[in-house]
Amino acid sequence: MANAELLEWPKHDKRRMLHAVYRVGNLDRTIKFYTECFGMKLLRQRDIPEEKYSNAFLGFGSEESHFVVELTYNYGVDKYDIGSGFGHFAIATPDVYKMCEDIKAKGGEVTREAGPVKGGTSVIAFVKDPDGYLFEIIQRESTPEPLCQVMLRVGDLERSIKFYEKALGMKVVKRTDRPEQKYTIAMLGYAEEHVTTVLELTYNYGVTEYSKGNAYAQIAISTDDVYKSGEVVNHVIQEVGGKITRQAGPIAGLNTKIVSFTDPDGWKTVLVDNEDFLKELKN
Numbered sequence: 001m002a003n004a005e006l007l008e009w010p011k012h013d014k015r016r017m018l019h020a021v022y023r024v025g026n027l028d029r030t031i032k033f034y035t036e037c038f039g040m041k042l043l044r045q046r047d048i049p050e051e052k053y054s055n056a057f058l059g060f061g062s063e064e065s066h067f068v069v070e071l072t073y074n075y076g077v078d079k080y081d082i083g084s085g086f087g088h089f090a091i092a093t094p095d096v097y098k099m100c101e102d103i104k105a106k107g108g109e110v111t112r113e114a115g116p117v118k119g120g121t122s123v124i125a126f127v128k129d130p131d132g133y134l135f136e137i138i139q140r141e142s143t144p145e146p147l148c149q150v151m152l153r154v155g156d157l158e159r160s161i162k163f164y165e166k167a168l169g170m171k172v173v174k175r176t177d178r179p180e181q182k183y184t185i186a187m188l189g190y191a192e193e194h195v196t197t198v199l200e201l202t203y204n205y206g207v208t209e210y211s212k213g214n215a216y217a218q219i220a221i222s223t224d225d226v227y228k229s230g231e232v233v234n235h236v237i238q239e240v241g242g243k244i245t246r247q248a249g250p251i252a253g254l255n256t257k258i259v260s261f262t263d264p265d266g267w268k269t270v271l272v273d274n275e276d277f278l279k280e281l282k283n
Contacts, residue, residue, distance in 0.1 A: 009232055010169025014224050014274060015190055017197045019057065020089065020150050021070040021217040021270075024131045025078035027054055030071055033130055034058050037103045038091060040147075043068060044281075052076075060146040063281055067147050067197035072217070080131065083213025085265070087151030087202055088126070088134035092143040092194075096123045099137055103127055131215070143194060149187075150219060151200040154265045155208035157184055159240055160201050163263050164188050167236040168221065173198060182206075210265070218260070218268035222277060229271045230259035240264055256280050 024030045027045075034040040040058040047054040052075040059068030069089070093099045096114040104110055111134070112126035123139035138148065154160040164170045170188040177184045182205040189198035199219070223229040230248035237243065241264030248259035256276040262268050 003235060006228070006232055006235060007166060009225075009228050010167070013169060013229065014222065015169060016222055017067050017150075017189070017199075018063070018220040018222055018272060018277065019059075019068045019070045020219050021072060022133065023072045023074065023077070023080050023215050023217065025073070025080065026130070027056055027071060027073040029130050031056055031058065033106075033108065034069075036106050037108045037127070038135070040069075064278065067145060069147070070220075080215035081211075081213035082132055082215040083211040085153045085210030085212050085267075086133075086216040087153055087200070088136050088149075089147065090136040090138055090149030090151070090200075092138045092140035092146050092148045094139070094141055096125050096137050096139045100125045100127070133215070140194060145196050148193065148197055149200050150197070151202060152265075152267050153202045153204065153207070153210050154263075154267075155203070155210070156264070157186055157201060157203035159264050160203075161186055161188065163236060163240045163242060164199065164201075166240070167233045167242070167261075167263075168269065170199065212266055218270050220270045220272050222274045223271045224274050226257045226259045226271055226273050230261075233259065233261050233271075237261065246270075250276075254280065 031042055035042060040060060043057045043059060043063055045056040053072055055070055055072045057068050057070050059066050100110050100114045109128045110125060111128050114123060114125040116123055125137040127135045127137060161172060172186050172188055173193050174187040184203045186201050187193050187198045189196055226248045234244055242262050244261045246260040250257045257273040258270050260268060260270040
């Protein structure tokens with residue numbers, strides 16, 4: 001009974017996807033690209049010389065309500081391996097064609113020209129940022145959350161869905177199978193995909209493992225109780241796979257409480273205390 005009650009917790013917890021963390025080789029160059037080409041805003045920036053890194057938070061609105069990117073620059077490291085497992089981020093915009101023209105005018109690289117998807121009506125494009133991260137540009141008339149997807153490749157889609165549903169309280173909001181292209185995708189999140197940011201998990205037929213590289217780091221998600229949430233994750237890991245990488249508790253010097261873990265494919269998630277996160281934003 002205790003376990004059954006525990007597994008109900010993520011469904012009632014106050015959760016949302018906060019940010020994606022990844023590494024870049026030149027912080028100023030990426031900030032310039034994201035603000036000029038994507039129309040993001042630089043929300044905050046900090047330098048931690050004693051630990052030899054800087055980071056910057058960018059997005060389309062306040063961190064209190066929007067999903068953002070957290071870029072990390074490690075002193076002296078100008079290149080990272082993105083690996084074969086990371087897919088892309090996605091940005092929704094009312095006019096993909098115009099955005100692509102603007103990106104090209106500013107020297108950005110469009111790797112797939114704007115146009116309808118094969119066999120459908122949705123208009124998309126793909127753009128590569130200065131570090132090689134791909135961004136899918138999706139046509140959407142209006143959206144409260146322009147930074148709308150993080151796509152990761154997984155080796156067993158059913159196992160991954162079970163992990164994110166049980167450990168993180170996410171729901172499958174859309175599922176698409178493309179046998180002619182030999183892949184299946186599942187969108188998971190805390191609301192419908194046109195309302196909030198979703199995690200897009202892709203399974204390519206017959207591919208069970210991918211290289212992670214050292215560029216993409218993790219997704220951060222809010223919680224009202226990192227300790228209870230950590231217990232749930234630990235319970236689900238025993239059943240489905242994965243690993244706790246940092247036990248629930250405060251970060252030294254910052255006092256923000258977190259718990260971090262990897263899913264069965266090795267993708268990392270950090271759960272962050274809601275109140276601590278809001279305090280951190282005010283500092």
